[in-house]
Amino acid sequence: MFAGAQVSLYPMADGFVDIILSSLSALDPWRDRLRIETDDISTLIVGPPEVLFPALHDLYVAAAASGAHLVLRATLSRGCPGEPDDPICQTGALANPSEPLVSRQQSALTALAATPETGQATDAQFSLYVMGAGDHMAEIMGCIDFLKQSGTFDRSKNFCTRLTGDAGPVFATLQQAFCQFGPPVGHVTIDLTVSANSPSKR
Amino acid sequence: MFAGAQVSLYPMADGFVDIILSSLSALDPWRDRLRIETDDISTLIVGPPEVLFPALHDLYVAAAASGAHLVLRATLSRGCPGEPDDPICQTGALANPSEPLVSRQQSALTALAATPETGQATDAQFSLYVMGAGDHMAEIMGCIDFLKQSGTFDRSKNFCTRLTGDAGPVFATLQQAFCQFGPPVGHVTIDLTVSANSPSKR
Numbered sequence: 536m537f538a539g540a541q542v543s544l545y546p547m548a549d550g551f552v553d554i555i556l557s558s559l560s561a562l563d564p565w566r567d568r569l570r571i572e573t574d575d576i577s578t579l580i581v582g583p584p585e586v587l588f589p590a591l592h593d594l595y596v597a598a599a600a601s602g603a604h605l606v607l608r609a610t611l612s613r614g615c616p617g618e619p620d621d622p623i624c625q626t627g628a629l630a631n632p633s634e635p636l637v638s639r640q641q642s643a644l645t646a647l648a649a650t651p652e653t654g655q656a657t658d659a660q661f662s663l664y665v666m667g668a669g670d671h672m673a674e675i676m677g678c679i680d681f682l683k684q685s686g687t688f689d690r691s692k693n694f695c696t697r698l699t700g701d702a703g704p705v706f707a708t709l710q711q712a713f714c715q716f717g718p719p720v721g722h723v724t725i726d727l728t729v730s731a732n733s734p735s736k737r
Numbered sequence: 738m739f740a741g742a743q744v745s746l747y748p749m750a751d752g753f754v755d756i757i758l759s760s761l762s763a764l765d766p767w768r769d770r771l772r773i774e775t776d777d778i779s780t781l782i783v784g785p786p787e788v789l790f791p792a793l794h795d796l797y798v799a800a801a802a803s804g805a806h807l808v809l810r811a812t813l814s815r816g817c818p819g820e821p822d823d824p825i826c827q828t829g830a831l832a833n834p835s836e837p838l839v840s841r842q843q844s845a846l847t848a849l850a851a852t853p854e855t856g857q858a859t860d861a862q863f864s865l866y867v868m869g870a871g872d873h874m875a876e877i878m879g880c881i882d883f884l885k886q887s888g889t890f891d892r893s894k895n896f897c898t899r900l901t902g903d904a905g906p907v908f909a910t911l912q913q914a915f916c917q918f919g920p921p922v923g924h925v926t927i928d929l930t931v932s933a934n935s936p937s938k939r
Contacts, residue, residue: 537895539895539896540896541862541894541895541896541897543808543930545747545749545808546749547747547748547749547750547751547753548749548750548751548753549749549750549751551749551750551806552936574894574937575860575932575935575937575938576860576862576899576930576932576935577862577930579894579895579896581895604753606745606747606810608808608810608930610864610896610897610928612864612895612896615896616874617874617877617878618895618896658777658778660743660778660779662812662814662926662928664866664868664926665868666866666867666868666873667873671868671869671924672818672819672869675819676819692743692776692781693739693741693743693781693783693814693820694741694742694743694781694812694814694817694820694926695743695812697778722873724864724866724896724928726812726864726926726928728745728778728779728810730777730778733777733778734754735776735777736777
């Protein structure tokens with residue numbers, strides 16, 4: 536299995552370079568379980584979902600603490616047939632494919648209930664894509680059912696779903712969406728946008 | 738058919754609001770063929786691909802002319818089974834599904850050759866997702882073959898492909914990738930990032 540994300544931080548401020556560089560230390564506790572490579576458009580973070588989502592959460596919260604309006608953007612992927620297996624991606628976090636949707640939804644809600652809040656107000660929107668064999672729309676609709684019970688659901692939009700709330704539960708909701716829906720050996724991706732400190736919300 | 742995009746502009750500058758608002762007039766020539774709705778995270782633009790991509794190009798070029806480092810981000814979608822048919826999305830731009838990949842690649846290259854340059858240096862990366870029945874990886878690999886011949890191909894990265902060059906051909910390449918690959922009645926999406934004026938490139 537190969538899993539990870541292309542991640543970018545966009546602080547809407549003249550001092551964007553300093554905000555990005557000073558936030559990166561939030562990744563330090565996770566670095567021994569991730570492989571990280573940066574270019575001028577995005578940072579590749581390779582690793583299992585149970586490490587990746589908490590790491591993205593910590594990066595986002597550190598950057599948002601600057602007070603600047605900023606967006607964290609990520610293209611997340613697991614199981615792409617074009618990528619090689621990588622030992623660093625080994626994970627026990629993906630759902631059993633033979634489990635019915637309703638019990639996977641329940642597992643997701645249980646994990647979410649155990650997630651602490653971290654004090655950072657967060658608005659997110661994302662699209663979950665499930666590719667390959669099987670009924671991809673059944674998995675997506677099953678995920679949306681879970682989202683509506685998650686406590687972080689804001690509303691459905693065209694092409695995506697909006698979440699709102701504390702950063703802790705919001706990133707935990709995203710992690711459950713990525714891990715519990717779509718087959719564990721399938722190709723599942725998320726197109727994610729997380730916004731902090733927007734002047735449109737003040 | 739329903740087609741469109743959730744689009745955001747991220748100028749990395751204190752004056753981000755002015756840059757965004759002053760760029761929006763670039764959409765004016767296209768507005769009668771698009772439906773546009775904005776919230777605090779993104780702007781929904783509904784319409785056919787042959788209008789959507791030139792409109793995104795014009796928005797990006799207008800914003801990039803500010804000289805600020807900025808990113809245009811879009812979640813593009815066509816044919817999502819969860820969306821209603823919409824007359825504004827009627828299009829003749831999608832490939833015939835019975836045409837073999839090689840002739841669709843040739844059509845894409847012909848369209849690209851007719852695209853004028855617009856003088857804005859552009860770096861983009863994107864992922865094409867093809868969902869539902871059929872061999873989604875064959876369509877994606879067929880698209881990547883086209884990209885390698887497009888003149889805008891920079892390199893493959895994990896989870897995405899990088900394009901570089903003038904904004905005209907770069908957005909035309911994206912339009913061809915969206916229209917020529919994946920079945921016309923299928924669900925096809927693109928996760929797109931386009932960057933201008935990055936200090937990492939200077």
